[in-house]
Amino acid sequence: MTGGIGESVRRPDGPAKVRGEFVYAGDLTADDVLVGVTVRSPHPHARITRIDTTAARATDGVHAVLTADDVPGDPWFGLTMRDEPVLAGDVVRYAGEPVVALAAVDAATARRAARAVVVEYEVLPAVTDPEVALTAPPLHPQAHPEGNVYRHVAYTCGDPDARGVVTVENTYRIGMQDPAFLAPEAGMATPLPGGGVLLEVATQWLHSDQQQVARALGLPPEQVEVRLAGVGGAFGGREDVTLHTHACLLALATGRPVRVEYTREESFLGHRQRHPGTIWLRHSADADGTIVAVEGRVLLDGGAYASTSPVVITNTVTLLQGPYRVPNGRFEGSSVRTHNPSCGAMRGFGVPQAAFAHEAQLDALAAALGLDPLEVRLRNALRRGDVATFGQTLDAPTPVREVIEGVRDLPLPTGPAKAPGGVGRAAEGGTVRRGVGYAVTIKNLAFSEGHTDESTATVSLRDGHATVHCACAEVGQGFVTVAEQIARTVLGATTVTVTQPDTLIASAGSTSASRQTMASGTAVHRACEVVRDRLLARVARAGDLDPATLSIAGTTVCAAGRPLTEVADAAPGHTVRATEHFAHPDTYPLGSTEGGMYVGFGFSAQRAVVDVDVDLGLVSVVQIASCQDVGTVVNPTQLLGQIEGGIVQGMGLALMEEVVVVDGLITNPHFEGYLIPTIVDAPEVVSTYVTDPEPGMPHGWKGVGEPPLCTAVPAVAAAVRAATGLPLPAVPIKPEHIALGLGSTPTVTWTTPRPAAPSSPGRAVVELDPTDRTGTWDAEGATGA
Amino acid sequence: MLLAAPRFALPETLGEAITALADRPDATVVAGGTEVMPDLLWRTRRAEGFVSLRRVRELRGVTTTDDELVVAAGTPVAALIHVEHRALAAAATSLGTPLVRTEATIGGNVMSALPYRNLLPALLAADAALELTGPGGTRTVPFDGFVTAPGVTAIGPGELLTALRLPRHRGFADYAKVGRRNAQFVATASVAAVAAAGRVRLAFGNAGPTPVRSDAVDAVATALLDGTATPEELRAAVDAAVDPPTDPVASAEYRRHALGVLAVRLVVRAQVDAGLGS
Known part of the structure; x- marks a missing residue:
């Protein structure tokens, strides 16, 4: 078999992308196409006192100018809460919020008309401090009258007041990371006969878009057909609706196709960022490093609208324990509404924040006890059969020890060092210190807490050519390759076409949460198995054979193991087709006694080696070695791509990537000011795997896309700490944090051991009394953050 | 077509360039375009026409005399990477990307006059002088003091920066x-x-x-x-x-x-x- 599961099959869209011939969403066009643009609020919080579109409408070449009054259906949308206006009508709640959408014959005319739109605002005070927002009067009383907390999560397990000989605690801060995909948001809406609309758009989740757009348009969902347009990166930032509804409204208003493509600045303003947050953690341990209790508190700034804030917070809070056994704990956290940019899904979905904090704590614990950082991690490593703090039994392979040992044994770099500061040549003549740091993480895979995680695929086979139809959005992760590999392996197909995803088939869910190989890959696998069985049944009937004796090996149909015919010749001219559905077993909300919150977990360990110019605070990441729990290796090249990409994106968060928001305004909505690592910054990556098959999954595959990012953030931070001796409790680590020694040191307290009370209640989801909350935010801060 | 456009001049000689600027006193002078074009795209700059220096051959090239290194103002940064003066070479080497260095010019970097522009400290440490050419002829001024505020220089109306003169320096x-x-x-x-x-x-x-x-x-x-x-x-x-x-x-x-x-x-x-x- 060539091109099957386990091989480095090349991407079908690879040559076109490399040659610059791939059609991205921004390349879409049509006869008579109009160009749509968006007029946005410059204020983070203001009342709209007047909108005058007269001059814009009067501009030659302008075909439609739409405001909130022109939204025919539900004026509110959103992934979880419907709290975001399609177009702001009375109040704007973040800087960059869409107020007017208009379409004109070309981009220049549209932009000119946009400048002619008059919007008058009464500027209102903006609440941009999430700590203030926690107790402030409701910022969005229409949608959220009870307050500003998107979700508050609190639970305990065991006896949270149990103590070993030492506690370490600190407060950690994580900056706002942007998905920074290279192709800005783009799409084209085309009116369909009968009143519907076709939306071709770069997205991660076609059916979610369809539901939200249809609702706003006041149409039944089937009247809104969504088709995937070429995506140039996503990382979570395309999970929410942005230009989708505006393009469709404009197309229906004008009767003509309308294309919308954001500028880079609009892209920063319009999509969701990773939640910035503050995490307080206190670990108590015995002298040998065994964790006795963990207490933690999280505050995530969700920004102006909910997006996935109510979901992200649960990931952060529950995974504060890390990949470690924690018998006693008290965990709490909130995601809160402010007038900052809205935050939502981004690769890692709340876990990089937790991982940065818990790994810093493990190192602080090791330092306090004089133990080796890896020894402390190995001593506490979760194992299969353990029960997590949030009550779920880890009943699948849990190779925490294995990934740690895997990374520990990899050779250290021997190549020439890359100078910190790179091409600026600042380090010459200074002192460069090397640091080595480790991190280990747990990442939940797939949707959680009862959110259905499912996919559907249709596979047809004719004369050895397989066609796969699935609504799984290809955003660069390589589902198109994996689907092809599955069809070759199961069906013996000689050629495979994966059709462009659309909403003519049932939902595949979002391309997020490391889930599409598991969900859509399994749906394709099942459909292929049914097609194979039907084909073999047909061959059996034709040849009067027992179908039970037939199988496919490579591209050959075999009878009792002996070649009978080629798959391509087995049923000439006949198409065999099947549609199959896959859903993971149900999950349940935190605290449910019916079952676990999460579908499964992936584990990852990394070792980062950095060189630091301590005087100037400049860092060069020399090497990152990774050992990841991947179930099975489906495609070695694509897997390495996920590891390398996740590591570079994670080191970006650790060292440079930050959307800097001042008084509600993004100060760096461009790639001159928002820095992502270049190839000069990227480290050597050494990648190894633990392949313990995931139960219930074909070939034992599991999600791999998020863990490398989650682990790289704390690994790089640990290595810089090792090089500098500084606590560095905030990311991104700025040169001045190192050069000026900013950031507070963990507090170490020696305690009298206190075993868990025998009567401790076990696990409980509780609303902690606000006056009884643990820890403080202000005392132990990252002052340089 | 472009040449005929009243708002856009594409002179081929220095004389034509001076005349074109005299005809369009409010025009933006553009050479490599690595600052002007992004600014226009981002709408952080408005332009009342352009005088492009891309085709003025006299404005390209590095020459040496017995006591001076003379760099024509339209010389691309990429051409500075191997010049004798190592401060200028080092500043050029770390500027932008290879693509940017191919287009960006030394004169553009100076006339941008923003505090973080790479070549400015190198020219100041080198005690460079600037050749400014206008309708009335050429004058030479020290670079020290030429930048008067972020993005602002002491260039006169109708003048172009035509060359940079650095005292020859082969040492550190x-x-x-x-x-x-x-x-x-x-x-x-x-x-x-x-x-x-x-x-x-x-x-x-x-x-x-x-x-x-x-x-x-x-x-x-x-x-x-x-x-x-x-x-x-x-x-x-x-x-x-x-x-x-x-x-x-x-x-x-x-x-x-x-x-x-x-x-x-x-x-x-x-x-x-x-x-x-x-």
Whole structure:
């Protein structure tokens, strides 16, 4: 078999992308196409006192100018809460919020008309401090009258007041990371006969878009057909609706196709960022490093609208324990509404924040006890059969020890060092210190807490050519390759076409949460198995054979193991087709006694080696070695791509990537000011795997896309700490944090051991009394953050 | 077509360029376009027409006389990477990306006059002079003092920057900058140094609204080179001479610190070059 599961099959869209011939969403066009643009609020919080579109409408070449009054259906949308206006009508709640959408014959005319739109605002005070927002009067009383907390999560397990000989605690801060995909948001809406609309758009989740757009348009969902347009990166930032509804409204208003493509600045303003947050953690341990209790508190700034804030917070809070056994704990956290940019899904979905904090704590614990950082991690490593703090039994392979040992044994770099500061040549003549740091993480895979995680695929086979139809959005992760590999392996197909995803088939869910190989890959696998069985049944009937004796090996149909015919010749001219559905077993909300919150977990360990110019605070990441729990290796090249990409994106968060928001305004909505690592910054990556098959999954595959990012953030931070001796409790680590020694040191307290009370209640989801909350935010801060 | 457009001039000689600018006094002069074009795209700049210098051959090339390195203002940064003057070469090498260096010109970098532009401290440390050509002829002014505010220069109406003249220098000269990543970054702070006849001349980028140098700093730097001052004394002198900004990239405190550290390192490099250091 060539091109099957386990091989480095090349991407079908690879040559076109490399040659610059791939059609991205921004390349879409049509006869008579109009160009749509968006007029946005410059204020983070203001009342709209007047909108005058007269001059814009009067501009030659302008075909439609739409405001909130022109939204025919539900004026509110959103992934979880419907709290975001399609177009702001009375109040704007973040800087960059869409107020007017208009379409004109070309981009220049549209932009000119946009400048002619008059919007008058009464500027209102903006609440941009999430700590203030926690107790402030409701910022969005229409949608959220009870307050500003998107979700508050609190639970305990065991006896949270149990103590070993030492506690370490600190407060950690994580900056706002942007998905920074290279192709800005783009799409084209085309009116369909009968009143519907076709939306071709770069997205991660076609059916979610369809539901939200249809609702706003006041149409039944089937009247809104969504088709995937070429995506140039996503990382979570395309999970929410942005230009989708505006393009469709404009197309229906004008009767003509309308294309919308954001500028880079609009892209920063319009999509969701990773939640910035503050995490307080206190670990108590015995002298040998065994964790006795963990207490933690999280505050995530969700920004102006909910997006996935109510979901992200649960990931952060529950995974504060890390990949470690924690018998006693008290965990709490909130995601809160402010007038900052809205935050939502981004690769890692709340876990990089937790991982940065818990790994810093493990190192602080090791330092306090004089133990080796890896020894402390190995001593506490979760194992299969353990029960997590949030009550779920880890009943699948849990190779925490294995990934740690895997990374520990990899050779250290021997190549020439890359100078910190790179091409600026600042380090010459200074002192460069090397640091080595480790991190280990747990990442939940797939949707959680009862959110259905499912996919559907249709596979047809004719004369050895397989066609796969699935609504799984290809955003660069390589589902198109994996689907092809599955069809070759199961069906013996000689050629495979994966059709462009659309909403003519049932939902595949979002391309997020490391889930599409598991969900859509399994749906394709099942459909292929049914097609194979039907084909073999047909061959059996034709040849009067027992179908039970037939199988496919490579591209050959075999009878009792002996070649009978080629798959391509087995049923000439006949198409065999099947549609199959896959859903993971149900999950349940935190605290449910019916079952676990999460579908499964992936584990990852990394070792980062950095060189630091301590005087100037400049860092060069020399090497990152990774050992990841991947179930099975489906495609070695694509897997390495996920590891390398996740590591570079994670080191970006650790060292440079930050959307800097001042008084509600993004100060760096461009790639001159928002820095992502270049190839000069990227480290050597050494990648190894633990392949313990995931139960219930074909070939034992599991999600791999998020863990490398989650682990790289704390690994790089640990290595810089090792090089500098500084606590560095905030990311991104700025040169001045190192050069000026900013950031507070963990507090170490020696305690009298206190075993868990025998009567401790076990696990409980509780609303902690606000006056009884643990820890403080202000005392132990990252002052340089 | 473009040539016929009243708002856009594409002269082929310096004389045509001067005339074109005289005809369009409010036009934006554009050479490589690496600053002007993104500014237009981002709408942070408005242009009342353009005079493009791309086809003016006289504005390209590097020549040397007995005592001067003469760089025509339209010379691309990529062509500076191997020039004799090592401060200018080093500043050119770390500017932008290869694509940007191919288009960006030395004259554009000077006329941009923003505090973080790479070449400014190198030219200041090199004691460069500028050739300005207008309808009335050519005048030569020192680069020191030419930048009067961020983005503002002392160029006269109708004048073009046509050449940069650097005293020939084959000895130690260098440039270093710090930023938030290891390639393709704007200088958070930068320092250039030129050592000649036992004296050190330093200049600082993003250390104030305009490129900064001071005799007091150079005196201490020279003393450090001789071994008669300490690194701490040079850092203190730098601290007294600079007035860097605080912005979302870095605090003024960090910039002060980095400027002092870089100054000391460049003098240490000069010592090593002179065989004086370790």
